[in-house]
Amino acid sequence: MYSLLLAIIYIAFISLGLPDSLIGAGWPVMHTALGVPIAAAGLITMLIAGGTIVSSILSDRLTHRFGAGLVTAVSVLTTAVALLGFSLAGQFWQLCLWAIPYGMGAGAVDAALNNYVALHYAARHMSWLHSFWGVGAAISPYIMSFALSSGQGWTGGYRIVGLLQVGLAAVLLVTLPLWRQGKQPTPVAAAEPVQPATAPLHLAQIIRITGVPFVLTAFFVYSAVEQTAGIWASSYLVQSRGVAVDTAASFASFFYLGITGGRFLSGFIADRLGDQRLIRWGAILALAGIALIVLPLPTPLALAGLIIAGLGCAPIFPAIIHATPTNFGANRSQAIIGVQMAAAYLGTVFMPPLFGWLAGRVSMALFPLYLFFFAIVLLAVTERLNQVLDREKSRFE
Template sequence: MVIAALANQPSAGAPARSAAISASNRANVASAAAPADAGFTDPRVYRVSPTLAVVRVPPASIAQYSTVESLRSPSKSPAAGHAIGAEGRLGVVVGRYGGRHSRSPGMDGVCMRNGGGVLGLLAPATSWGLFWGGWAALLPTLQDELGLDDGKLGLALFAVPVAAVPAMLLTGPLARRLGPRTLPLVTLGFALGTLAVAVAGSRWTFAAALLLIGATSGAIEVALNATTAAREALTGERLFHRVQAATPLAMVLAAPAVGLALHAGVSARAILVTIAVLVALSAAAAIDRRRWQEEAAEPGSARAERANGRLLIALSVVGAVGGTVLLMENTVEQWGAIHLTDNLHTGPFLASCGPAVYMAGLSAGRLLAQWRGERVGDAPLILGGGALGGLGLALAAAAWSTPTTLAGFALAGVGLAPVLPTLLAATGRAVAPSLRPQAISLVTTVSYAGFLGAPPLVGTLAGRLGLGTVLGVVALCGVVVMVGARSLRLLPAEAGPGTCDPDGASDDPGGSGGSGGSGGSGGSGEGDRAEGVRSDPPHHPRPSRRKGVAR
């Protein structure tokens, strides 16, 4: 990979400094990347071609970006270009340059100057978790205010999964069409659904509001995953673990907070209105004016159709592994407190700690995977996650004591935490940008089937075998997850990083984005070599930890 560090000079209309770019090609690269802009103050990364990235830094602040300064003088760190090219990263090149853990000030915002940075992912994930974390505490109060018996409440709640499944399937094509606008749009819909629940005054309006909640909640799950995958492709950063750690952490904090608010006399409607406002604010934070760069679909040849058939099977298998994880997860969430109450005779507080420590374990495990997951690799994360998850549930099922049972639930949370984010991230990297939203939608929807199936399946078996025995059986699903680590081999070779398109302009993957001009379609495939761009010296790319796939 050829990396260019360009310092913008508005008066001259062209960059004055360049690394890894020959003098004859500087103007070509500058015009391909973007026109000179006297007003920009943040670093920007542009994808010029599959082998060329351009980093533009304001002249006034270039000194603080030591990594860019090093790129201007590559002789100071001659090995850095090899490391960048071997990793195949784009967008975090400045942060990665100069050491594995080095990150220059302000470079987390690269490629995000038009909004929708990491905060744009964390905000919807957090607000989504706030709603569902407080939902269980709000339900008894809402039931009393609406005068619903258990049967009517159960039918109303059934509207959530009924609406969620088709919405998840439809959000993939919607995300392909709307790109980054999808997440703020569906998050705003979720805010309206929360507000509708707050003002519902009858059984029917309550059920209608829950239909909207279910549809938008399912859409958020797909849109959030698709947007995270697109951001990973654009920036090269690992984001899934960080983003998905926000939701369980928010749920753990929201449940007691809502309980305390209700105990203090705050009405359920006031709490829901507050949550709706927070969700709406998170939708605003998710606005991103850039669009995702998509590759044109290949003609529908027989070979392409066979490849799509194999991809569909691979994605379904990956989704089934994710569904196994969610089956284990929802078993703890729905039956953990009952297990502590029935088999260990704990009080309400300790019983509620079972799902709580599991969710806390999920957050901790995902943050740990964010910190060290890249060193471990995808397959080992899934193998270890399945092993720890199964061991933790087996320990909880043994019900030797309350502390050991709680420790088992926490261990299961830590173990299973990185599995689903790892599967989604691998899916996003493996497919072409034009197929990414649908692929993420399929994996998410198939996984959701395990989440939906857990309560009735465990309940039916528990009535015959006992809840402790059923938890032991569910613990064996950890073995299925471990075997499922091999499902990553079914995915195609990773598709390479996507295009960072800060100004919304379309870039041809092989050149500057036009049929003519520098690096046009006629010669874009070899434009870098033909136009005199000096590529990195030969190196041996670091093989992926997934067998047979070059990173």
């Protein structure tokens, strides 16, 4: 039972990544077909992110009432229906309409799955599962490319992924009993003794929990680093370093390759090092990589810095999530992970555009300094979180 459920969860994480790259891969064709400017993609992604933030915050209430298995299954089905809606859309406003349920489904399943794994599985599985998300994100551009080259158009790409999601939702619904029988309990130690939660926590209650503001800041700034690097690295290399366009594009993609590969590799050492040290050394490695870009070193070192920064970023996100039940208590982890996801999406939505605005007003050369600032904040707040939680723990010993 345990192994079968774990396999299903791995497949679910691949499916989480599948839709995320579709709009980027298909937009050059989509915006022409729909008769909208290329910048209109920003409205769709913001609507998706808005729905994701709302459902992440509501995930605690949903999971309390329906359980992680049912929430995951229905959320995947919701994203599947939305993706199929994308495939039928003939006008831009229809894409905007379908973006809302897509975001709602994605946020709920993300928070529910992450909490379930944090509660019931070892740290290595959290690293590997997030690596599998990267596999899904890497596959979807190839699906879109196949649809375009085979004459199915961009709608065919969304149709294929939507049908794959329908299949996964069916599997999840059929295997719902496994979510109760297939667990491998993982002992978690709360930072302070708490009574079992009898009702979902409200946002104001969550923020008042000791240490939560630090962990939310960590998720926000981590997303600022990852997303800004992923979106603007190529432009920086071309405009500020004089790198050829094709070389810049390759090394920008190597940043994400570093994250995906790094998460796979960190899974082998996650249980031995523990979440706290994974976060610390990941942040330090990311800073070292960014420093190679900041310093006036030869361009090859700046290119290598992107890969090193990706490797450093790799364990941070999954390790912070996996540590949540230990840091704050298993009975509050779903509520806190939901808000953590919302903080991460806020960083994703607002920080890359902010850099774009700064680059236009000042210079693209600010790119590595922007990353370095947020990476420093990440290391500072995670270390401060450890101090606060250790002090709280010592009060009850």
